[in-house]
Structures are given as C-alpha cells and as structure tokens.
Amino acid sequence: MTSVSARVPARQQSIRASNLALAYRLVLDAPTPVSRAALAAATGMTRATAGALADALLAAGLVEEVAPPPASTAGRPATGLVPASAGWVGLGLEVNVDHLAACVVDLTGAVRHEVTLDGDQRGRKPGPVLADLAELANRVTEDLAAPSSPEAGPGTGLRIAGAAVAVPGLVRANGGRVLRAPNLGWQDVDVLAELTPRLPETPALAAVGNEADYAALAELAADRGLRDFLYVSGEIGVGAGIVFDRRLFTGSRGWAGEIGHVTVEPGGDACRCGARGCLETVAGLDALRAPAPDAASRAGRGLGRAIAAAVNLYDLDTVVLGGAYAQRADLEEFVRAALTEHVVSARWAPVAVRRSRLGGTAAAVGAATSVVHRIHADPAAWEARD
Amino acid sequence: MTSVSARVPARQQSIRASNLALAYRLVLDAPTPVSRAALAAATGMTRATAGALADALLAAGLVEEVAPPPASTAGRPATGLVPASAGWVGLGLEVNVDHLAACVVDLTGAVRHEVTLDGDQRGRKPGPVLADLAELANRVTEDLAAPSSPEAGPGTGLRIAGAAVAVPGLVRANGGRVLRAPNLGWQDVDVLAELTPRLPETPALAAVGNEADYAALAELAADRGLRDFLYVSGEIGVGAGIVFDRRLFTGSRGWAGEIGHVTVEPGGDACRCGARGCLETVAGLDALRAPAPDAASRAGRGLGRAIAAAVNLYDLDTVVLGGAYAQRADLEEFVRAALTEHVVSARWAPVAVRRSRLGGTAAAVGAATSVVHRIHADPAAWEARD
DNA sequence: CTCCATAAGTTCATTGGCAATACAAATACC
DNA sequence: GGTATTTGTATTGCCAATGAACTTATGGAG
Structure with missing residues (x-):
C-alpha cells in the first residue's frame, strides 16, 4: 500500500x-x-x-x-x-474474533451488499474459518449475479474487480500471509493461498491487510473532511490505522500502527507479547471488562497516553475511536484530556477526537473500499478490461 | 517537505x-x-x-x-x-544551544566547507543570533568566491543554489517561522524574514526546519544502507527525525517526530511543556547530568520505551542515536534491550540500533543536503538557471 | 419572434518527447 | 587487417496535449 x-x-x-x-x-x-x-x-x-x-x-x-x-x-x-454506480465493485471480507463479514462497495463508495455471520472464531483452525468466509463471499457474488436482486439496485451488472481481506493481526505487506493473529490463535497463515481457490467468481486481484488499517479506510470514505488521522480500534487487541494525506500509512513492511504494545504503564501487568505494561493490558476488552473499579479510568488514561504519543510522532489533527471504543463516551473524554496535556502542538492546533459512527463491519467495508481505491487511483488500468 | x-x-x-x-x-x-x-x-x-x-x-x-x-x-x-563536483551547492545553517554553524555541500554529497562558532546562545535574542549566523554564512560564501581557496578544491566555481536553516524547535512547514524553540528561549520568530536581507549572496530559495530532521538527512546521506529509520537527537531537548523510503517524514504541518514529550513515566516529573513524565524529563541532558545514581539507567529505559513506541507505530528497521546520545554506549544498550522486549515485529525482523558517527554539526550538513536533494529530485528545474 | 451574447463541447493542424530503426565510432579478438 | 561487439547518434513515426476555429444549445434584448 x-x-x-x-x-x-x-x-x-x-x-x-x-x-x-x-x-x-x-x-x-x-x-x-x-x-x-x-x-x-x-x-x-x-x-x-x-x-x-x-x-x-x-x-x-x-x-x-x-x-x-x-x-x-x-x-x-x-x-x-x-x-458510475454500476460496473466495477470491490469485495471486502473480514475475519474477526466474533464474526465473519463480506460486503460490496461500488465506485461511488456506497455499500451495495453486506452479509455477516456471527460466531466465535477463537480457537478454530484457519482452514474452516476461511472456508466459511469463502462461502459468505460466494453468497454475496451470487446475489449480485441474480437478475433483479434488491441489493443490486437500479444499476445491475455489478462486476467484482477484486477482493481484500481484513484480519486482526500482523500481515506481511505484499504477501497475503498473516504472520500472527493472537486473538484468533493464528500463526503464519497464507490467507491468499487458502482463499483464492475457493473464490471462483473473484478475479485474482486480492490483498490481505490489518483490520484497523481497513477500518481507517472506511472512516476516511465516510468523512470527506478527514485527511491525516489516527484510527484506534479497541477489541481484545488494540490496533491502529494511520491515514496520512488521505492514504493509508502502513510502513514499508505493513506493520505500522502497532499501538497495542506501546508501553503505557512501565512495569505494569504482563502482556501476551512478553512485555509489561502494554496498552492492550489496560485498554483491551479483557481489561475493560474486568471488575476492578478503576478499570475505565485506567484504560482511558493509558489509551490517552498512547494516542498522544502517536499524535506527537505523526503530527495528526484528528483521532477516531473505533471498535468497542466507539460506544465509550467516557474513554473519549480521557483521550481528549490526555491529548490536551501531552501533545506539544495542541496549543496551536487542537486535536479533534471523536468516536466512529460506523458499525461493526467497518473493516469489511474498508477492505472493499481499498479495492475501489485502486481503480480510483489508476483508471487507465481499467480501460481495457470490459 | x-x-x-x-x-x-x-x-x-x-x-x-x-x-x-x-x-x-x-x-x-x-x-x-x-x-x-x-x-x-x-x-x-x-x-x-x-x-x-x-x-x-x-x-x-x-x-x-x-x-x-x-x-x-x-x-x-x-x-x-x-x-558534478563543481557548480551548484547547498548552504546549510544551524542555530543550536551551544554553537552556530554554516556549511556547504555539493551535488556529490561532499561537505566542501564548514565553519562553526561556539558560544552559548541561550537567552540571547533572536535578532543578534541570526545576525551572527548571517555573518558566518557570508564568510562561507566569500570563501567560496575566493579564486583559489583551499576549500573550493579542484573544481572551483561553486554556486549557492539555496539555503536551509536548522533550529532546535517546532517549525511551521512552508512558513519559515519558528513557533517555539524552548531551549533557545525563542517564541514565534520569523527566521526567514530576519535572515534573508542579511544574505545578499544567497538566492531566495530557503527553508527552515527542525534540527533533528536535518540531522536525520545527514545520517541518510552518510549511509547508503539506510532507508526507513528513526534518528533521535539527545540534547537539552529530545527530538527525532523520521526517514521513510529515503525521504524525510515531517507530517503535514512539519511537527512529526516530537518524541521528547512522549510519556515514559506516567505521573513522573513535571516537564517544561506542562505535562508530567515526558521523555525529556528523564533523558534530556539536564536529567542525564543530574547527580542521581540511577540517572543513566532511568534515562536508558525511558528512551527505550519511547523509541519502541515510535518503532511500533512507524514500522522502522533502524534507530540512530545522535546528539549527545552518540557518545553514550550505555544508553545504546538500554535502547536495544527495550526494542527487543517491546517491538512486536522484532522477532521476525530485529531492529538495528547504532550511534551516529557524524559530528556536532550534523544538522547544518543535513540542512545543506536538503537543498542538494531538491536539485537531485527535480533536475529539470535547474536546467535554465546557468 | 429573431438575433446576439455566452458557454459547452468537438474537430483539426501543430508541437514536444519517446520508440524504433538504421548508422557511425571505437575497441577486443582472431 | 578483418570481424564481432558494444557505445553512442541521426532519422522517422507515433502519441498525447495544445491552441484555434467551429458547432451546439441556451438566455435575454429588442
């Protein structure tokens, strides 16, 4: 990217x-x-x-x-x-801890079709999970092909230009290989190789990316005013997508935005990653749900410090809280306070903080959007393919 | 940029x-x-x-x-x-806490001339400081014009293409205005407006930038192997320059890399910026020189956590320690340990850490290099100007 | 109702830069 | 000394944008 x-x-x-x-x-x-x-x-x-x-x-x-x-x-x-509202569309797929999703986005950015399958994916092997995902994807493409499906709307003849898959984990750029998705229990899974033969209707163009990165893209598509922002997704793990100059910033290897393991409590609780005091240990869903009376304030302050670090390092003007954080107005206030205190440039240029208004399938929508973005960025490549 | x-x-x-x-x-x-x-x-x-x-x-x-x-x-x-080793050269100027510097870099990247003026600049008003700097710059340009100056070397006829000024503070991108340089005691100084009329021999093309950013550019020019790295400059303040894909990443407003105010000790000592526990309070020169027996280990651990945060957020593969840190092998070890512990991707791709081998005028050299980079990036713009 | 001003869109010769090909120049090897 | 080989240059044709002239379609003035 x-x-x-x-x-x-x-x-x-x-x-x-x-x-x-x-x-x-x-x-x-x-x-x-x-x-x-x-x-x-x-x-x-x-x-x-x-x-x-x-x-x-x-x-x-x-x-x-x-x-x-x-x-x-x-x-x-x-x-x-x-x-055009007909013609090429992008297919977005999402594997998440508690659901699978597939959706279709057209060239205008509109979501034309969306299907989700709820269910705990933790502990399942990648093979069956991806088989379910492929079935979901094929159901979507079949719906599109149906002559007068309600989803297709007025301009039928939607054609899949390509697919992208969102995964909550570390993905190798340009590889389609998931190195590690701790909350799914995955390690070194070649998603593209597993998925491609199961998607007969979808052209080869496909990518695998981080869930937070794609959710950030969905946020970008939904708000024309955004340009440079940090999207923080709070789930079991905590991830971030960084958008700079309206483009995803993924780093040279695709691993940028690993905010979940920024240290916010030196010497704090042990994290799955082996270190101590990672943001995930205080602001991941497991910590947020803990019965401790100060769980929310501790999470809010930690989250605020980590986000302030990101804003100081990247020079961003907006922060969007997504995933489970989207429902937590209390955390938003902690973050706003932390940014005012810790961001050097805040006195000249206040940092806007808001919660995402998108639903739980933002990553699937963003994945589909990423396919559409490829067409937007290089229309000449799509002239002959009709 | x-x-x-x-x-x-x-x-x-x-x-x-x-x-x-x-x-x-x-x-x-x-x-x-x-x-x-x-x-x-x-x-x-x-x-x-x-x-x-x-x-x-x-x-x-x-x-x-x-x-x-x-x-x-x-x-x-x-x-x-x-x-070409003759012809266009870049003029780099540097205002720092304890010295002023001017240097000239040619199209090959070689430093052709360098002059420094030691002296404490803290508390001096911007006007006199910039007057001294302009005098230094003019001495350099006069040396170049001298028919057979030893600095000019074999290919005489060096022509200044433009100038850039490095300042230890927050600079507004595209403005030439220093918003805040706390260690100089400057606030809202229009460096370009002050300097331009005092540099009769230098063409209008000029820029003002952050000291750490320019030092990072100097590091990039000195090591062909570098591509994506973090340069951390430890002085009274702590700043960072980020180079991504061999280009400086300064953020949309020029304020990226503000690592000095990343929180490394929540609830720690008060910082000049108003917050508590900023990296600067434990790893700035004032803290490093403090008599406390654990100053170095505390600084090293704090520095390591802040750098690990930057590496996690940016996906970088190399860290260069500069400024006063360049002399501190002990800090280097703390940083290396912290990166191994805290960087998620370190197990697949270890992060290289090393100390800068450049001298105290790296920022001036980098500033001059930035001018040369403009020519390198757009040679067509320099065809007619002969 | 006609004519004219105005703006959108199209046609055609011209221009700048690269590709392809052929050609000239300079060396090693037989 | 001749041939193969590689570097560098000249000529022709192509492509996409420019600029100017032309066509189309509307509102408004007389």
Missing part, C-alpha cells in the same frame, strides 16, 4: 494515465456533477483534452453522464459527470 | 522532467560511473533517449563525464557519468 518510486521511465501513455486519474479524482471528489468544461478549468487542461479524457472514463464505465441541471445562465448547458 | 499531489495536469515536459530525474537518480545512486547505455538498460529507455537526457544533465552542469576505464571487454568503451 506504499507507493514505491518505480524505476520505470515515463512514456506518453504515462501522462495520459496520470491525467485520466486526475480527471477521475476531480469527478470523485466533487460534491456535484462535474462538466467537461469544469474539468478543464480546474486542471488547466484544454477543453479538448478534458473532453477526450471524460469520453475515455465514460467508455470504461467508470463515470456516468447525468442530465444537465435546469439552466440558470446563458450558454449551452453542461452535461454532468458522476462516478 | 511533504509531496502534495498537485492538481496540475501532466504535459509532455512533465515526462521529460520525470525521466531526467530518473536518469539523474541512477547516476547519483550508482557506486561507479554510469554510461549512457547502462542508463538505458537500467530504465528501459532507448539509448537515444538516455543519451539525450545525459546530454541535458551535462549541459546543466549536474553531471560530469569521466574518462572510460581501461577497456576489458570488446566494444566501444563507455564514457562514464558521475555527479
């Missing part, structure tokens, strides 16, 4: 690909339909060029034309362009 | 600029002289294109041709290209 400056020269088609992505980005980000002329004006391209790129996006099925609004000014009315 | 995806369309000249930078990068990174044919082979460009770009770099004075090596194989011997 990290851009690597390729040692490949730019050719004429690179500039076209770049401009096509630029034009698409404007259509995607605009709150209202965009005309070809507006595209040209916003970018500095000529209307001729903007028109040609718009036609290419139309031909690829990535945008749609909408009827011009009632003309209020002189001149020929503009035909608007909006992201 | 952060790349912002500009909403500017790619033109034909963009592709040339991109390819020129690609060719230059290869020349810069190669351990031995590079031929035009090797350039073509490495990138996939045709020899014609590579040759044209090489000629452009030569004409701009950014590379030099060297005599072909004694031919060992059949075929026409290749004329090698190396980064």
Whole structure:
C-alpha cells in the first residue's frame, strides 16, 4: 500500500494515465456533477483534452453522464459527470474474533451488499474459518449475479474487480500471509493461498491487510473532511490505522500502527507479547471488562497516553475511536484530556477526537473500499478490461 | 517537505522532467560511473533517449563525464557519468544551544566547507543570533568566491543554489517561522524574514526546519544502507527525525517526530511543556547530568520505551542515536534491550540500533543536503538557471 | 419572434518527447 | 587487417496535449 518510486521511465501513455486519474479524482471528489468544461478549468487542461479524457472514463464505465441541471445562465448547458454506480465493485471480507463479514462497495463508495455471520472464531483452525468466509463471499457474488436482486439496485451488472481481506493481526505487506493473529490463535497463515481457490467468481486481484488499517479506510470514505488521522480500534487487541494525506500509512513492511504494545504503564501487568505494561493490558476488552473499579479510568488514561504519543510522532489533527471504543463516551473524554496535556502542538492546533459512527463491519467495508481505491487511483488500468 | 499531489495536469515536459530525474537518480545512486547505455538498460529507455537526457544533465552542469576505464571487454568503451563536483551547492545553517554553524555541500554529497562558532546562545535574542549566523554564512560564501581557496578544491566555481536553516524547535512547514524553540528561549520568530536581507549572496530559495530532521538527512546521506529509520537527537531537548523510503517524514504541518514529550513515566516529573513524565524529563541532558545514581539507567529505559513506541507505530528497521546520545554506549544498550522486549515485529525482523558517527554539526550538513536533494529530485528545474 | 451574447463541447493542424530503426565510432579478438 | 561487439547518434513515426476555429444549445434584448 506504499507507493514505491518505480524505476520505470515515463512514456506518453504515462501522462495520459496520470491525467485520466486526475480527471477521475476531480469527478470523485466533487460534491456535484462535474462538466467537461469544469474539468478543464480546474486542471488547466484544454477543453479538448478534458473532453477526450471524460469520453475515455465514460467508455470504461467508470463515470456516468447525468442530465444537465435546469439552466440558470446563458450558454449551452453542461452535461454532468458522476462516478458510475454500476460496473466495477470491490469485495471486502473480514475475519474477526466474533464474526465473519463480506460486503460490496461500488465506485461511488456506497455499500451495495453486506452479509455477516456471527460466531466465535477463537480457537478454530484457519482452514474452516476461511472456508466459511469463502462461502459468505460466494453468497454475496451470487446475489449480485441474480437478475433483479434488491441489493443490486437500479444499476445491475455489478462486476467484482477484486477482493481484500481484513484480519486482526500482523500481515506481511505484499504477501497475503498473516504472520500472527493472537486473538484468533493464528500463526503464519497464507490467507491468499487458502482463499483464492475457493473464490471462483473473484478475479485474482486480492490483498490481505490489518483490520484497523481497513477500518481507517472506511472512516476516511465516510468523512470527506478527514485527511491525516489516527484510527484506534479497541477489541481484545488494540490496533491502529494511520491515514496520512488521505492514504493509508502502513510502513514499508505493513506493520505500522502497532499501538497495542506501546508501553503505557512501565512495569505494569504482563502482556501476551512478553512485555509489561502494554496498552492492550489496560485498554483491551479483557481489561475493560474486568471488575476492578478503576478499570475505565485506567484504560482511558493509558489509551490517552498512547494516542498522544502517536499524535506527537505523526503530527495528526484528528483521532477516531473505533471498535468497542466507539460506544465509550467516557474513554473519549480521557483521550481528549490526555491529548490536551501531552501533545506539544495542541496549543496551536487542537486535536479533534471523536468516536466512529460506523458499525461493526467497518473493516469489511474498508477492505472493499481499498479495492475501489485502486481503480480510483489508476483508471487507465481499467480501460481495457470490459 | 511533504509531496502534495498537485492538481496540475501532466504535459509532455512533465515526462521529460520525470525521466531526467530518473536518469539523474541512477547516476547519483550508482557506486561507479554510469554510461549512457547502462542508463538505458537500467530504465528501459532507448539509448537515444538516455543519451539525450545525459546530454541535458551535462549541459546543466549536474553531471560530469569521466574518462572510460581501461577497456576489458570488446566494444566501444563507455564514457562514464558521475555527479558534478563543481557548480551548484547547498548552504546549510544551524542555530543550536551551544554553537552556530554554516556549511556547504555539493551535488556529490561532499561537505566542501564548514565553519562553526561556539558560544552559548541561550537567552540571547533572536535578532543578534541570526545576525551572527548571517555573518558566518557570508564568510562561507566569500570563501567560496575566493579564486583559489583551499576549500573550493579542484573544481572551483561553486554556486549557492539555496539555503536551509536548522533550529532546535517546532517549525511551521512552508512558513519559515519558528513557533517555539524552548531551549533557545525563542517564541514565534520569523527566521526567514530576519535572515534573508542579511544574505545578499544567497538566492531566495530557503527553508527552515527542525534540527533533528536535518540531522536525520545527514545520517541518510552518510549511509547508503539506510532507508526507513528513526534518528533521535539527545540534547537539552529530545527530538527525532523520521526517514521513510529515503525521504524525510515531517507530517503535514512539519511537527512529526516530537518524541521528547512522549510519556515514559506516567505521573513522573513535571516537564517544561506542562505535562508530567515526558521523555525529556528523564533523558534530556539536564536529567542525564543530574547527580542521581540511577540517572543513566532511568534515562536508558525511558528512551527505550519511547523509541519502541515510535518503532511500533512507524514500522522502522533502524534507530540512530545522535546528539549527545552518540557518545553514550550505555544508553545504546538500554535502547536495544527495550526494542527487543517491546517491538512486536522484532522477532521476525530485529531492529538495528547504532550511534551516529557524524559530528556536532550534523544538522547544518543535513540542512545543506536538503537543498542538494531538491536539485537531485527535480533536475529539470535547474536546467535554465546557468 | 429573431438575433446576439455566452458557454459547452468537438474537430483539426501543430508541437514536444519517446520508440524504433538504421548508422557511425571505437575497441577486443582472431 | 578483418570481424564481432558494444557505445553512442541521426532519422522517422507515433502519441498525447495544445491552441484555434467551429458547432451546439441556451438566455435575454429588442
């Protein structure tokens, strides 16, 4: 998920690909339909060029034309362009401690279909879990193929562009291999290899990623105002996704955001990881549910210190609390207080804190969104595939 | 220092600029002289294109041709290209607590000239300090202009491309304004506005940045093997520079890497910033020099926890200890132990820890290097300026 | 109701940069 | 000295963007 400056020269088609992505980005980000002329004006391209790129996006099925609004000014009315609501969609899958989920997100970012299967996955072997997940995924793709399914909505003909799988654990970047998912009891599981043969309807393009990272992407898609933020997911384990410049920051190996093992109580309780005083030992669900009377304040303060460390180190302006934290207004207050106290830049630029408004399947939605993002980022690659 | 995806369309000249930078990068990174044919082979460009770009770099004075090596194989011997040792250079300036420094770095990354002025700057007003710094800078530029100065070396005719100033404090990105430099006693100082009129020989291109960030750049330039690392500078304050994918990561506002105020002893000593238990209170120079018998171990453990937090959050593979820490082998051991204990990924990928081998003016060198990096990154912008 | 101003969108010749190919130059090996 | 081999250069064609002219579609003035 990290851009690597390729040692490949730019050719004429690179500039076209770049401009096509630029034009698409404007259509995607605009709150209202965009005309070809507006595209040209916003970018500095000529209307001729903007028109040609718009036609290419139309031909690829990535945008749609909408009827011009009632003309209020002189001149020929503009035909608007909006992201296509039919055509390519992303498939998002999620393995979590207490449920499995599959969902489909279209190019507009809308969730078109979602299926969850509740059930404790702890202690189950990866094989059966992934078999269940594949069945869920195939049910979703079959629903999409059904001629007049209610989920498909007005624009039928949704085609899966690719899939991504969210897992609560450490994933090797570019590998599709889960190194360690302690709360599932998994160790070194090749999710891609297990899953791919069981998903006949889904093209090869697939990725495996951390649950918190994908949930952060879902949050980004849901709130246009977000740009640089920390998403903290509180479950049995505590993970974080960092979004910088509207892109996921996963580190070179995909292991960034391991906030759960930041030390918040030196010499504190022993953690599963072998160290002492990790955030997880005071603010993981097991600790939060403990009968100790000060569990919540202890968790809140620890969480606040860890988040303040992340904000100090990354220079972020917003923190979103997700997972189980989304229900805990008390923790939010502790975090807000800790940021005011510990973040150096807070006096110039206060850090916003809020709880996620997304449901329990944010990671699945984010995984699907990540697939859609690939199309958004490089529409030229999707021109021929129709 | 952060790349912002500009909403500017790619033109034909963009592709040339991109390819020129690609060719230059290869020349810069190669351990031995590079031929035009090797350039073509490495990138996939045709020899014609590579040759044209090489000629452009030569004409701009950014590379030099060297005599072909004694031919060992059949075929026409290749004329090698190396980064130019004459021509454009970067000017780096540094304000620090106990010294001022100015230095010049050429396109090969070599330090061509360096001047320091020792003296306690604490409590002095910004005006006089910056006047002294400007005088230092002007002495350096005059030395360069002198026909046969020993510093200029064989390739005289060094021209200042721009300047950058390192300051131990919080700097607003793109502003040139120092918000707060507690150890200098500065608050809201417009360094660029103060300095620019006093530097008649230096072009307008100038930047102001954090001392630790620039020191990290110097470290990067000195060690080809570095790619993603944390540089921690221990002085009165404790700062960090983060380099990710060989680029400085400063956050969107330039305030990333504020490790000095990560909480390492909850409820600990009061810090200048108003909080308690900040890293600075246990591992800043004042604490290290304190007579307490456990000062070093306490500092080492606190430093280790803070660095482990940064490594967990950023997914880095190397830590460089700089500033006063560069002399402290004892601290290095504490940090190494803490990383082994607290970093989740350490069992798959151990984190390397080492002390900086650069001297006390690393920040000045890094500042000059940052100017050189601008030329390296966009050689096309420097074609006409001759 | 007609004409004109205005804005959107399209067509076509021109321009800049790279690819492909052919060609010239310089060396090792037989 | 001739041939193979590699480097470097010149020529032609292609692609995508530019700029200007042209067509289309609307509101408003007379």
